[in-house]
Amino acid sequence: MTPQPPSLDEMHFAAKGLEGVVVHSPLVEYRGGAADVWVKAETVQAIGSFKLRGIFHAASQLSEEQRAHGLSTVSAGNTAQAVAWVGRHFGVPARSLMPATAPITKIEAVKALGGEPVLVPRDEVFRYMREHAWEQEPYAFIHPWTNRDVMTGHASLGLEIVADRPDVETVFIPVGGGGLLAGVGSAIKTLRPDVRLVAVEPEGCPSFHAALAARGPVDVDCSTICDGVAVPYTTAEMFPLLRDLADDSVLVSEFDVRAAIKRLATANALVAEGAGALALAAATAMSNKERGVSVCILSGGSIDAPLLAEIISDPKI
Amino acid sequence: MPADPIRPEQIGIDAIRAARERISGLAIRTPLVRLEVPEVAGEIYLKLENLQPIGSFKLRGAGNAMALASDEQLRDGVYTASAGNMAQGVAWVARERGVSCKVVVPDHAPATKLAAIERLGAEIVKVPFDLWWQVIIEHRFAGMEGCFIHPVCEPAVMAGNGTIGLEIIEDLPDVDAVVLPYGGGGLSAGVASAIRALRPETRLLAAEAETAAPLAASFAAGEAREIDYQPTFIDGSGGKAVLDQMWPLVRELLDGSLVVSVAEVATAVRTLVERNRVVAEGAGALPVAAALAGKAGSGKIVCVISGGNIDSSKLATILSGGVPE
Numbered sequence: 338m339t340p341q342p343p344s345l346d347e348m349h350f351a352a353k354g355l356e357g358v359v360v361h362s363p364l365v366e367y368r369g370g371a372a373d374v375w376v377k378a379e380t381v382q383a384i385g386s387f388k389l390r391g392i393f394h395a396a397s398q399l400s401e402e403q404r405a406h407g408l409s410t411v412s413a414g415n416t417a418q419a420v421a422w423v424g425r426h427f428g429v430p431a432r433s434l435m436p437a438t439a440p441i442t443k444i445e446a447v448k449a450l451g452g453e454p455v456l457v458p459r460d461e462v463f464r465y466m467r468e469h470a471w472e473q474e475p476y477a478f479i480h481p482w483t484n485r486d487v488m489t490g491h492a493s494l495g496l497e498i499v500a501d502r503p504d505v506e507t508v509f510i511p512v513g514g515g516g517l518l519a520g521v522g523s524a525i526k527t528l529r530p531d532v533r534l535v536a537v538e539p540e541g542c543p544s545f546h547a548a549l550a551a552r553g554p555v556d557v558d559c560s561t562i563c564d565g566v567a568v569p570y571t572t573a574e575m576f577p578l579l580r581d582l583a584d585d586s587v588l589v590s591e592f593d594v595r596a597a598i599k600r601l602a603t604a605n606a607l608v609a610e611g612a613g614a615l616a617l618a619a620a621t622a623m624s625n626k627e628r629g630v631s632v633c634i635l636s637g638g639s640i641d642a643p644l645l646a647e648i649i650s651d652p653k654i
Numbered sequence: 655m656p657a658d659p660i661r662p663e664q665i666g667i668d669a670i671r672a673a674r675e676r677i678s679g680l681a682i683r684t685p686l687v688r689l690e691v692p693e694v695a696g697e698i699y700l701k702l703e704n705l706q707p708i709g710s711f712k713l714r715g716a717g718n719a720m721a722l723a724s725d726e727q728l729r730d731g732v733y734t735a736s737a738g739n740m741a742q743g744v745a746w747v748a749r750e751r752g753v754s755c756k757v758v759v760p761d762h763a764p765a766t767k768l769a770a771i772e773r774l775g776a777e778i779v780k781v782p783f784d785l786w787w788q789v790i791i792e793h794r795f796a797g798m799e800g801c802f803i804h805p806v807c808e809p810a811v812m813a814g815n816g817t818i819g820l821e822i823i824e825d826l827p828d829v830d831a832v833v834l835p836y837g838g839g840g841l842s843a844g845v846a847s848a849i850r851a852l853r854p855e856t857r858l859l860a861a862e863a864e865t866a867a868p869l870a871a872s873f874a875a876g877e878a879r880e881i882d883y884q885p886t887f888i889d890g891s892g893g894k895a896v897l898d899q900m901w902p903l904v905r906e907l908l909d910g911s912l913v914v915s916v917a918e919v920a921t922a923v924r925t926l927v928e929r930n931r932v933v934a935e936g937a938g939a940l941p942v943a944a945a946l947a948g949k950a951g952s953g954k955i956v957c958v959i960s961g962g963n964i965d966s967s968k969l970a971t972i973l974s975g976g977v978p979e
Contacts, residue, residue: 606962608931638931646973
């Protein structure tokens with residue numbers, strides 16, 4: 338079933354509950370050459386991504402008894418870090434099914450926070466998702482995309498954007514499972530229906546883009562450095578909501594993702610993972626006239642150091 | 655000719671509060687975040703000044719100093735002497751005010767910073783380190799026209815820097831220690847002045863690299879000292895001496911200087927990338943290197959990450975486990 342978008346009251350309630358847990362992240366002006374581009378640096382969150390917003394809010398809405406079973410999720414890495422952080426906060430176990438191909442920095446971060454990464458082949462992760470395999474398990478499962486409380490927590494990010502830049506015209510949002518677009522998009526469209534929302538995916542994993550073209554979920558192949566959004570399908574539950582929120586859907590090449598990672602590091606002192614650099618790559622590929630005052634969500638920064646070193650020393654970029 | 659020592663009352667809390675009004679809208683209120691190294695005991699926080707529009711805190715001081723200058727004083731433009739970050743600060747504000755800007759830089763200044771200064775429309779004048787240091791000492795460069803903005807010894811610049819201290823106390827009222835990278839002393843004096851006024855029991859510590867640690871030598875000797883300065887990738891910090899003008903002030907305000915190795919600083923840069931997803935230049939990582947080594951003591955420790963302007967080749971070396979030359 339498609340989740341109902343959160344109401345403004347619910348978003349404000351979630352934002353209040355997140356005070357002291359998440360940072361009101363800074364909106365910094367991009368210094369790499371394009372005008373009127375602002376970067377919403379979610380990398381300053383404790384776990385280095387926006388995921389803490391939704392996961393913390395969802396866990397805080399569970400009863401103590403539900404949480405006592407331990408938290409669990411399925412994740413390419415950032416949600417797993419959020420669940421581990423939140424599990425530590427509430428003093429309960431946190432288990433995450435993760436693809437064995439996840440970046441080492443993400444797996445290590447989950448462990449450092451006291452979480453339990455369960456590494457399985459990538460296909461097994463998506464089988465688990467499609468078959469709702471968590472229903473057979475004792476943990477309190479927090480679905481990273483379709484859980485309505487997760488979405489409501491993510492909406493707090495949209496409230497911050499509108500408060501900090503009332504003149505915003507376009508917001509670029511990376512899309513994997515769609516939880517970020519659903520939350521942030523709901524907030525922005527509620528407050529400012531005139532703001533244009535651009536869904537951004539890598540060319541190497543265009544599941545939402547393909548679903549729009551096919552007018553329904555389809556499977557795509559995924560091969561991209563943007564591991565955080567490498568979801569090979571849009572769920573039937575999320576599709577109608579995402580379709581209604583997004584004004585546009587654009588794709589970004591691997592080269593442009595790498596170039597955006599390099600420019601964020603060298604021009605703005607910000608470390609982005611592939612998925613985190615997508616929005617900036619899309620904004621800078623569009624003319625200033627076409628997009629106007631733009632906000633790009635830098636969703637996360639968990640990238641392995643050797644890959645970052647390779648990208649910033651690549652003379653072709 | 656050396657100017658008179660700075661008097662502490664010149665950077666009083668009222669001057670710092672007034673500076674905050676002047677620079678709002680120019681500098682951002684940077685976030686204070688936890689250092690995400692759970693295996694280290696205690697609470698280490700990062701004040702992320704590398705997220706400022708020019709990639710360093712210098713916008714605060716430059717913004718305040720130039721807001722106080724009249725159009726008449728700026729008629730012939732401005733100039734400064736800087737290894738890069740102050741130059742970007744002055745150039746940024748000069749562009750906003752529509753006045754010309756010249757920058758005297760030491761010849762080892764990194765390419766990243768020089769390119770950024772030129773992008774802001776300023777003119778670069780490269781000189782040998784000794785001559786550059788003379789400009790810092792004498793507060794003028796013979797033959798250059800315009801209003802000189804000293805990167806360090808200008809009460810208005812220090813008051814602007816002090817606004818960082820106001821924000822730290824607001825975000826972490828029970829802070830136990832603040833660690834500041836020590837270069838010319840302008841950041842340390844400004845921030846320390848604010849914190850001494852608002853929470854006097856806070857430990858206020860400088861951090862220096864062992865290759866450029868005149869403040870530690872001066873504390874040990876009880877008087878301003880000159881040292882044997884070796885240039886390293888930690889270019890935004892360290893000089894060959896503690897400025898005579900600054901010594902009476904920093905001696906009063908600071909509780910000491912923590913000295914770390916160049917390798918420890920490189921490790922701190924890498925830790926900040928891997929754990930907190932921010933890029934710090936060498937100077938910016940100095941306080942973290944000191945705190946991670948346990949030199950800043952226990953409790954709630956704030957490290958001021960002063961800037962993030964590092965050459966990408968040097969950053970790549972660090973991320974690959976090396977120490978840049």
